[in-house]
Amino acid sequence: MSKVIMEPSRQIPILDEADVVVIGSGPAGHSAAVAAARSGAGKVILVERYNHLGGMATGGFVLLVPHLSFGGTIMSGGLQQEWIDRMEKLNYGAVGPTKESVGSVDPELIQKWAGYWGFVLNDNINYGAYLDPDQLKVVLDEMINEQGEKITTYLHGWAVGAVMDGDAIKGVIIESKEGRQAIMGKVVIDCTGDADICAFAGGGFDEDRDKSLRSASMAAVYRLGGVDFKHFADWKVKNFKEWYEVHMANMAKITGFKMSPHATPRNDQCWINNWIPKYCLNIKDLTSVDMSVRKTMYEAIDYLKENIPGFKDAFLIDIAPQTGTRGSRRIHGMYKLTKDDLDNTYAHEDTISVVPPFNFGVCQTPTEIPYRVMVPVKIENLLVAGRSFSSSHEANDWSNLIPHCANLGHAAGVAAAIAIKDGTSVRDVNIQKVQTVLKDQNTYLPR
Ligand SMILES: Cc1cc2nc3c(=O)[nH]c(=O)nc-3n(C[C@H](O)[C@H](O)[C@H](O)COP(=O)(O)OP(=O)(O)OC[C@H]3O[C@@H](n4cnc5c(N)ncnc54)[C@H](O)[C@@H]3O)c2cc1C
Known part of the structure; x- marks a missing residue:
């Protein structure tokens, strides 16, 4: 065992309390906070350790939002589409094929976009966009600010622990220049990308990696x-x-x-x-x-x-x-997405998002993502959205891109708001209500 020191126990002041507390503001966390506020959650808190929102999409300079369509059908929508629509209005905000050209096999268009990774897939035009990261930071701020007092944002707050009552999470502990403080919430949404909160809470996770996969690299x-x-x-x-x-x-x-x-x-x-x-x-x-x-x-x-x-x-x-x-912990959730889900067609009653097919040779239909991939087996009041959703490393590698994470965050935010309004847990939320709100908010769902 490595050397240890004892840390004395101490009282921790409560900084704030809310209905929904979202930790991490990447594509998943930003979408979760906005969706929760738009879907009627009373008060939402968004915590981010750095000085901007957007995670990898802004601070990591991951400029490409790809893979939003299959054939001629756009399969994303929701908040992810809203990013693109807003960025397209800005000077040098976005570049990519038009919605109308999606699925086109026009040789001129194919030639125009062939050198831009992500826009020509399976010999036709695939929907996506390259976005400017600094202008995206401003757009993401705007989307939060439009919610007025419904969302309180804390930048420069690093979540370092979970406040537990048995297996139920009641809040998180953050460290900032003000020291160690607690933020309490009825529902916590872990969007740290690394399932930090789930791990602090004692939830199970996998960390196995295949070093040949992109998600095993930094x-x-x-x-x-x-x-x-x-x-x-x-x-x-x-x-x-x-x-x-x-x-x-x-x-x-x-x-x-x-x-x-x-x-x-x-x-x-x-x-x-x-x-x-x-x-x-x-x-x-x-x-x-x-x-x-x-x-x-x-x-x-x-x-x-x-x-x-x-x-x-x-x-x-x-x-x-x-x-x-690109990848780390993946939670033990109520459903584990595996390569089998990518290679076959499964319809789930609790589908909240789809991943268009990548591996065309094997499967020609989109992969449905069930709500259960975000629900930890063990911990109550917690959802885990973004790249650490419950999945095998092969499945995660195909389905943890920006749009997939934004869609999971969107669904988690809607589910948290509905569960609180209905007085149920996020585990038992009325999934049909969640799907109806997601559809109303322009999310693509297969049925
Ligand atoms: C170099 C690179 C290239 C990639 N290329 C593409 C691509 O071309 N297209 C694509 O779609 N995807 C790409 N990806 C993958 C994609 O960027 C990520 O999978 C996606 O951003 C994950 O979203 P997320 O919201 O789950 O997590 P993240 O984007 O990682 O956001 C997590 C957020 O949580 C914050 N956070 C973490 N821990 C804490 C904590 N303890 N307390 C407070 N805040 C915390 C982080 O600061 C961050 O802002 C790439 C990734 C990398 C690294």
Whole structure:
């Protein structure tokens, strides 16, 4: 056993209380808070450890919201669609195919978008958008502020514990510049991405990983200016083998990990995605990811400038303020999504979202996500939305993207509001009511 010290017990002041307390403000947490407020929860509290809302989608510079359609059908809607609609109104807020072009096999359109990862899938136009992360921070603030006093937001608050009464969660403990304080709630929604609250509460979870999967890797994303992305994208489509086998391999030799440029709403900017096989719940790994990317970044940029069309004048704009975390704990929930769910067609009575098919060769129908993936087996009054939902690592890898997490958060917020209004638990919430409200709020549901 490693060395330990004893921490004396102490009284903790209660900072605030609410009907619904959401911890973490990524795609899941932001959606949960907005949805709870819009669906009639009395008071909602949103807690985030950093100084902005949006999680990976803003602070992590994960600029791509992909995979929102299948064939000609848009399968997202809800709050995720609202992000895109609002961002499209801004100067350089969003770029992507129009809704009308979804499913098109028009060769001109295919050629236009082929070099933009995510927009051409299965030989037709797939709906998605690249969003500007700083403007998205402002839009996400607006969506919260529009709810007025219904939502209280605490930035700079790091949740570090759960307040329990047996197996029922009653609140969370946060640390901030004010010290250690409690926030009490009738329902807590854990949107930390890492199931921190569920773990503090004593709920079970899996952490097994397959290092070959993207969700087992971390990242430190940065943005470049002075690029001609369209030029690069067109070149890459025509020279994919060379790009992949020669240049990506050479850059991996320089940096020690795989990296690749992706689009932004501005043609003269791109973001550099990277995949580093480290674990985001390990402090040494977290440190090493950030420092190793910064150590080799200039050499990698020089390689792009000297070898890749479109990068001659490239320069570093900024480095993502949040370390890129793709996967960690996955809770033990009332339903566990597995690869079998992706490979087959299952209809659930409690479906609250769908994931359009990725692996077309195997399954041509969307995967229905049941509400139960967010309900922990053991803990009461708790929902877990976002990438740590109950799933195997293979299933999670396909279905923890921004839109999937936003949809889970949306459903969790609606469910919390309805459970409180009806005086039931989130475990026993009237799921038909949840589905009706989700439909009214423009969410795509199969039935
Ligand atoms: C480099 C990279 C590239 C990716 N590429 C894509 C892509 O192209 N398209 C796509 O759709 N998805 C992509 N993903 C995946 C996607 O970004 C995430 O799966 C998604 O953002 C998860 O959403 P979330 O709300 O569950 O968690 P997160 O976005 O991780 O948000 C969690 C939030 O909770 C906060 N938080 C965590 N712990 C605490 C705590 N204890 N107290 C208070 N606050 C806390 C965090 O600060 C954060 O704001 C990528 C991920 C990475 C890292």
